[in-house]
Amino acid sequence: MTSIKVKFRPSTAVSKEGTIYYQIIHKRVIRQLKTNYSIYADEWDERSATLILANNGRNGHLQSIKERINWDVKRLENIVSHWENKQINYTVDDIISAFQESASEQTLFNFMNGIIARLKQMGKHRTSETYHATLRSFMQFRENKDVLLDEIDSDLMLMYEAWLHGKGITKNSSSFYMRILRAVYNRAVEKELTNNRNPFKHVYTGVDKTVKRAIPLKAIRKIKNLDLSLHPALDFARDMFLFSFYTRGMSFIDTAYLKKKDLQNSILSYRRRKTGQQLFVKWEKCMQEIADKHKTDYDSPYLLPILKYPYDNRSQYKNALYRTNKNLKEVAKLAGISIPLTLYVARHSWASIAKSKNIPISVISEGMGHDSEMTTQIYLASLDNSVVDKANTQILRDLM
Structure with a gap:
């Protein structure tokens, strides 16, 4: 029976990082396998032998170390399992040698x-x-x-x-x-x-x-006019769909991270998390209605109540995305829409409807913040933002 355990050796200096190592025991022989993973003492849980993740600047660093540790342990276990299955005699030093050889390849x-x-x-x-x-x-x-x-x-x-x-x-x-x-x-x-x-x-x-994932303006209007007052979860999903459409197909991850400070002088400014491109959207009455309807807590920095806790934002976003898309399927049924409704449909629909109104491809690209990986970006020119705002106002006016 072989035992593989993850251990932490603190530094002798209080303010310095300690190191992670693996303790391997086979036939009562104990060996230590060093790693180059360094963490502070308060980032290690001795009882569970795991890293403690925190919502700070080191969280990404700790998460990557945690995944590398899991991968290392899995490789060690696979080495042992392979020899056990083939009934090959081996020593604890053989395990370490095989691990180091595989790492060098x-x-x-x-x-x-x-x-x-x-x-x-x-x-x-x-x-x-x-x-x-x-x-x-x-x-x-x-x-x-x-x-x-x-x-x-x-x-x-x-x-x-x-x-x-x-x-x-x-x-x-x-x-x-x-x-x-x-x-x-x-x-x-x-x-x-x-x-x-x-x-x-x-x-x-x-x-x-x-298959096209866009829906026509009349379908958007049906979704908008649904009475979902008795179904708050569906109501919230519907409003997030509409907010995306109102804001020229804003991605849900960008919606989730919108801050109250991003809205200044009737202009909503944000930077796309996918491309880093900064966009400016004229703040319309229909957008304000959704923001008023779904107000966040006074001390929350966020514009909409998608991220509710000051930690683990990525998990909150993914859970909210899953729930919202799931609830949109029910909204689609109530509105008599046959295609699977998702938040992405709002983005695709804005582009499709804009194109049907003979709005230039370059304006649509600018409005949606497409980067060079998108085909429409070929036609993109540097436009005054008011051109994009006029295009969005034209679409929203037809929805009323």
Whole structure:
């Protein structure tokens, strides 16, 4: 029986960080495996042998260390499990040697986990989540068996694509995974960790046209006119949908993080969390009605009551997004709308309705804050913001 435990050794100096190490016991022989993970004493829970996460500037750093520890322990357990299953005799020193050898080899799982940890440290949580989802999918395909970067070739990617399609994954979704893996692979090539074997040349990495997720103005009007006074959860979901539409398709994550100070002199200013682009929206009466209806606490910095606690904002946002989209399905039924209603539909609908009113593509792009990754950005010109505000006012007037 082999025991693997995570331990913390505090620094002899009170103000300095201590280090994490692993204690491995096999056949009564004890060894310590050092790591380069450093934390302060008050960031370690001795009883549960876990890190203590806090809502401060070190939270991203601690979260990345926690995930690396979990990955290290899993690798150690896999080494032991492999030898146990094959009934191979081994010593505790063999475990450490095998672990260190695997760490020195450039494997996809290790390399990608490092990228994910750095993305979290940089505050790019959404991107880190998509990378983590891709890695989790590929690990399932590989049955948790890591692969060297030098072993990644077109045959492997073709097998992964076939596996995805066999599980019912759509062409666009499999392409999404492939594009992320390609980005990771290209980064490894840039770092000269492997030679470029063009492993993605035979798999699909494009974007197929999907079923439209826009609804017409008359459907928006039906949603707006619903009496949901007896259903507060549905009422809130409906209002968040309308707020997104009113504000030129503002993404829900940007809505959640809006601060009261962002509204000044009838202009709402915010910076898109996805692209960093700053946008300015003329504050209309219909927007104020929603803000008045769903007021936040006096001491809350937020404009709308989506983030309610001063900690764990990312989890609050994700939970609110899930609940709101779920409730919008019920709102759609009440309004007699057949397509699955989500907050994204509001964004797509604003663009579609604006286009139907012959508003130039460049104005629509400017209004929605599209960046260079969007096709519409090709037509984007530097516009006076009043042009965008006039376009939005024109749309909202037709809704009344």
